[in-house]
Amino acid sequence: MSERSPSARPLSVELKLKLAALDVRAQFRVAAGRVCALVGRPGSGKSGLLKAAAGLAPALSGRVAIGSEVLYDAAAGVDRPPHARRLAWLDGQTHLFPHLTVRQNLVYGCRQPQAGPLTFEDAINWLDLGALLGRLPERLRPAQRVKVALGRALLSRPHALLLDDLLGSVHDSEHDALLDLLAEVPTRLRLPMVLVSPRMHDVVRLADDVVILHEGRVASAGPAAQILSDVSLSTFLEGVHAGSVLEGEVKRHDIEWLLSEVDVGGQRVSVPAMLFPVGTRVRLKLRARDVTLHRDLPIDTSCANHLRGRITQVMLAGEHGTYGAVGIELDRAVDPLQPQLVAGPTLWALLTRKSIQQMGWAPSQPCVVGFKAMALTASAWR
DSSP, X not given: OOSOOTTOOOEEEXXXXXXXXXXXXXXXXEOTTOEEEEXXXXXXXXXXXXXXXXXXXXXXXXXXXXXXXXXXXXXXXXXXXXXXXXXEEEETTOOOOTTSOHHHHHXXXXXXXXXXXXXXXXXXXXXXXXXXXXXXXXXXXXXXXXXXXXXXXXXXXXXXEEEESTTTTSOHHHHHHHHHHHHHHHHHHTOOEEEEOSOHHHXXXXXXXXEEEXXXXXXXXXXHHHHHTOGGGGGGTTGGGOEEEEEEEEEEEETTTTEXXXXXXXXXXXXXXXXXXXXXXXXXXXXXXXXXXXXXXOSSOSOOEEEEEEEEEEEESSTTOSEEEEEEEEEEESOTTSOOEEEEEEEEEEEEHHHHHHHTOOTXXXXXXXXXXXXXXXXXXX
C-alpha cells in the first residue's frame, strides 16, 4: 500500500446554515494526514455542519474547498453535488446496499481498482475482508459493516473523510480495534479526516486538532491536547469528568508490578500496564478531580505519581462557590544532564474553595502534582 497520495490537500470549510431553530456559523481547516474532531453538546450543530460540507444538506452561504479546488462557494455560484465533491461521508448506519454482497459493495466504490494509493486487494487484506466477500450485509456484525463501508469509501479515492459517529453501533469489545484501524487512514492515505463522536475516548485516540461548537458557533479551537486539557471548556465537553490530556512516550514496562512508565515532558508517569511497546506515543487522560496538590513531595501517600510544576492560574466558581480550578504548568527538562527547565505540559486540578484558600494557592507558586496510576486512562496516539 502506498504511504502517500499525490493529491493530498487540506480541507477548508466555512459555512452558514440553518438547523431548525439553530443558526450555524462555523469554520475549520484540516491538513492532509490530520484528524479534526468537532465536539460539543448535543444540538450544537456538529453533524449539520458536516452534512452541509458534504453537500448532503443545504447551506445559506460560505465556502468549501479542497486545496485550491472550490467545491462550494455561494458568492461565486459554485455548488457541486455530493458525488462530485468526493468527500466520503460515513456514519453508523453504513448505508451498504442490502442486495449486494460485500465484494459487490466494494466494487461499486472502485474508481480504478488497480491504481491509486489503495487497490482493491489492498483494501481486502488491510481490512481483513477476505472471508466476508460472498456475504450480504444482513449477515455481518456492526463492526464488519463498518469495515466494508470504510473500504468502499476509500476505494472511491475521496479527497477527505467525514465521520459522523461511525462506531455508534459497534459493540464495546470491537471498538478499540476499529479505532486503531481508523488511526492508520490519515497517515497511510494522506487524507484530511473530520470526526464527530459523542465518546471522548474516540477524540483522544484520533484527533490532532479539536473544534468546540456551542450553539452553532466555534467556542474554541486548537491542538487536541491543549483544548482537551482546558477545564474552563468543560461545560462544552465532559462536565465533572473534565480534565487533562498529556502526551508522552512509553519508556519501560514493570512486569513484576504490572505497571508501565511514560515520559511526559521529561518526567516519568506510572500507569497500569499497557500492551504498547517501548517507544509508542500515547495520550494519558486524567480527570481534574483526581489531582492533588502539595508544597513538597509527600512522604506517606498511595499516589504513585508526583510531578513538579508551577501554578499558572486559579479560577474560583464564584465568591462563595464550592470548588475552584487550578492550572499547573509542569516542569520540562531541556536535557537530562542539565538543570535548566522550560515550559512543559499543562494540567488542571479541581479542588474545593476551602482547600485553595487554606493552602494559599496562587499563580507562580511551585507545587507538586499528585495522582494515582489507576486515575489514568491511556491510549495509543497515532
